[in-house]
Amino acid sequence: MKVITDCPALYAAVAVGIMSLVGVYYLRRGRTRRRAPIAVDVTLTDDELVKQGFASKKVPDDLDVIVIGSGMGGLTVAAALAKEGKRVLVLEQHDVAGGNTHTFEEGGYEFDTGFHYIGGFLDDKSYPNRKLFDYISNHSVEFQRSGDTVDVAVVQGPDGTRDAIHFTADHEAFKTYLKKRFPLDHASIDAYFNAVRAANRGWEVFFGLQMCPTWLRGVYRWWNASKLEYFHKTVLEVVSSLTTNAELLGILNYSWGDFGDPPSRASFALNAAILNHYRGGAYYAVGGPSVIPKKVVRVIESHGGKVLVRAPVSEILIDASNNAFGVRVKGKDILARTIISTVGAPQTYAKLIPETHRHHVDHLLRELANPAMQSCCSLMSLFVGFRGDAKELDLPTHNVWKFPSWSHDANVEANQDPTFAERFPGKQVGLVVAPSFFHHVEKFKDGRVKHRGDEYEALKDAWKERLVAEFLKEFPKVSRESIEVAEVGTAITNDFYLGTTRGAVYGLSHTPARFTSDAINPRTPISNLYLSGQDVMSCGIVGAAYGGLLTAAIVEPSLLPKLGKLLSKSSKSRPCAITRELANVMLPLAEIVVSACLVVSICVFGLLIDMEAHRRMAQAKAPHVATSNASSHWPTSWIQHELIRPCAPGETSYLDTVKTNALTSPGNMYFRSICETGSDAPSLTLKAKSISCRMWQHLEAYLERQAASAQNQKAPRELTTCRVQGAQADDLRLPMSLH
Structure with a gap:
């Protein structure tokens, strides 16, 4: 106690150290043990790797991580952890791994299920998106650029007029085109692109938010509120504040089909992200989308992991201490130290958490029940296979968005894979996508696949005819007779094959409410x-x-250092935006943590001082002998060595008065001591006027030395702490033990 009260800086350092240790423990407590990277010779073919059926004997021993779902998120997290030495098991309910990157064949045609195009300069190996795919696939996936045109938005009015807008990869060229088309809206167009840049800077901050510990998320949001401004505004809200031109507004809002929420619901951050994502053009995987899961699964298995299909997880195993420790698949329990669910927050919390532990996530389920969090629409897909040559039929390599009065769209994918013609000669495929609603097919959801009844099939046929008509209208060189396959997928098709909730292929709604919710926090209330x-x-x-x-x-x-390298543009250029944000995130977090440590240290130290002072005051109130002949005047010739003179047995030595000319120098202090009788125990009592704490410290030190030498006793084990009740403390008597 004496060292602490004498050295507050030492105590503060100790407190900061303790707080730092607690922080390190918090960061490390959820980690599984790290092994040396494993190397396994994988002999299966790519097709065999993504179709390995579940069996208990195939499950690796001593698992570190179980990943539920083999979509792009599940395969990425599994590959990253496997490369760090974790023993990983990926479980997929479908009969093929890959999620929206897998493909299927029907009638001799290959169709993809969700990978239509992606952006991010994928032909440049120094850019983050390309480095991400290279990292998880060990550089085994290549991409083909589709051309300068990314999308074509076709506006067809009620009178049959048709207007096509070409959205290009070059933002400056697109901006110039818009200004020529709308000469009175130059300021609005410039303001829109400025807002897009500001919103995209917010994605860096949002990435940092998702990295934050749960207890720090609120502070981080407050700290970066201005940078997340566009996440909390809808597309319509932002764009309508920039222009009143309905046609321009519709053009700037065209991409809402890419994230599934109309402009009145979607966060502007998504609109900005889509425009920025395709800034370098649109790309398609060489060999088709299914090459991605095949190569990533090979990486996982080559590091000792396993990816098994037809493995529906029915429950996450959680112990009495609220720690997840495994999953249940087909009645069999599989144990692991960490469980990662990629099937979506609603599915995870509502269906996989046991009833006995559901109360831990009730508050998140209430958030997810908010209509603003739920997807407002699904997508209906028409898979079209037809004969012909792509060039002869004038099939483009970009997407076509068709909007009758800006209220309806169809997304058409043409042949983008340069190897498609070799793999499927004389055959072309198209995908027509239109908004749909789950309640249209909800009553058929419990039926078996391909056995949901005549009413359901009739409904699908009606939709098929309408979508085929739109397809042929857009591509007049394709004849109806050349179409050999036309299959419709509905919202319940999505649920069955993709594991979605109510057909929501885009997951939770991308509204402002989503980005203020803790339901999307990667960390859950369930440990591990x-x-x-x-x-x-x-x-x-x-x-x-x-x-x-x-x-x-x-x-x-x-993985954090590797993440920084992965997300930087190159080793010779400045870091990418997300890498800079990772560094920027650490600065405010460090400031907050250090500030909190200092505040706590000061408060605790002050509390200790206050407790010690109260103890001293209580001690000062104990009975003692009063001075009878004290004087307030003294000659300046009295010097310090006269401070304590030996008193006769039974007498007590007192300090009567104190004076100083320099608070920092005990050599300038003057005292007068007196002896009195009637005290049972020897003590020193100070009578002072306007004494300062600084002077008191010097006096205590001097008294200690003098007492030890003059009376040949040990120095006092405990010295008095200064606590003067007022500026003029006339009669302050504080006993000092000499024992």
Whole structure:
């Protein structure tokens, strides 16, 4: 106690150290043990790797991590952790791994299920998106650029007039085009692109938010509120504040089909992200989308992991201490130290958490029940296979968005894979996507696949005819007779094959409410259970992949340095935006933590001083002998060595008065001591006027030395702490023990 009260700086340092240790423990407590990287010779073919059926004997021993779901988020988090030495098991309910990156064949045609195009300069190996795919696939996936035109938005009015807007990869060229088309709206167009840049800077901050510990998220949001401004405003709210031109407003809002929420609901951050994402053009995987899961699964298995299909997880195992420790698959329990769910927050919390532990996530389920959090629409898909040559049929390599009065859209994918013609000669495929609603097919959801009844099939046929008509209208060189396959997928098709909730292929709604909710926090209220995938960051192939990378870094913080390198543009150029934000995140977090440590240290130290002072005051109130002949005047010739003179047995030595000319020098202090009788125990009592704490400290030190030498006793074991009740403390008597 004496060392602490004499050296507050030492105490503060100790307190900061303790707080730092607590912080380190918090960061490390959720980590699983780290092994040396494992190397396994994988002999299976790519097709065999993504179709390995579940069997208990195939499950690796001593698992570190179980990943639920094999979409882009699940495969990314699994590959990242496997490369760090974790023994990982990925469980997929479908009969093929890959989620929206897998493909299927029907009638001799290959169709993809969700990978239509992605952006991010994928032909440049120094850019983050390309480095991400290279990292998880060991540089085994290549991409083909689709051309300068990313999208074409077709506006067809009620009178049959048709207007096509070409959205290009060059933002400056697109801005120039818009200004020529809308000469009176130059300021609005400039303001829109400025808002897009500001909103995209907010994604860096949001990435940092998702990295934050749960207890720090609120402070981080407050700290960066201005940078997240566009996350909390809708597309319509922002764009309508910039222009009143309905046509321009509709053009700037065209991309809402890419994230599933109309402009009146969607956060402007998504609109900005889509425009920025395709700034370098649109890309397609060489060999088709399914090459991505095949190569990533090979990486996972080559590091000792396993990816098993037809493995529906029915429950996450949680012990009495609220720690997740495994999953249940087909009645069999599989144990692991960490569980990561990529099937979406609603599915995880509502269906996989046991009833006995549901109360831990009730508050999150209430947030997810908010209509603003739930997807407002699903997507209906028409898979079209037809004969012909792509060039002869004038099939483009970009997407076509069709809007009758800006209220309806169809997304058409043409042949983008340069190897498609070799793999499927004389055959072309198209995908027509239109908004749909789950309640249209909800009553058929409990029926078996391909056995849901005549009413359901009739409904699908009606939709098929309408979508085929739109397809042929847009591509007149394609004849109806050349169409050999036309299959419709509905919202319940999405639920069955993709594991979605109510057909929501984009996951949770991308409204402002989503970005203020803790339901998308990768850390859950269940220890050792984490979320990943598109609900963690954003929808889409790349969004889900970044969600997987983020969760991997949370589970295994040793990935953070590698994450910084991965997300920087190159070693010779300045760091990318997200890398800079990771550094920027650490600065305010460090400031907050250090400030908190200092505040706590000061408060605790003050409390200790206050407690000690109260003890001293209580001690001062104890009975003592009063001075009878004290004087307030003294000659300046009295010097310090006269401070304590030996008193006769039974007498007590007192200090009568104190004076100083320099508070920092005990050599300038003058005292007068007197002896009195009637005290049972020898003590020193000070009578002082206007004495300062600084002077008191010097006096105490001098008294200690003098007492030890003059009376040949040990120095006092405990010295008095200064506590003067007022500026003029006339009669302050504080006994000092000489024992």
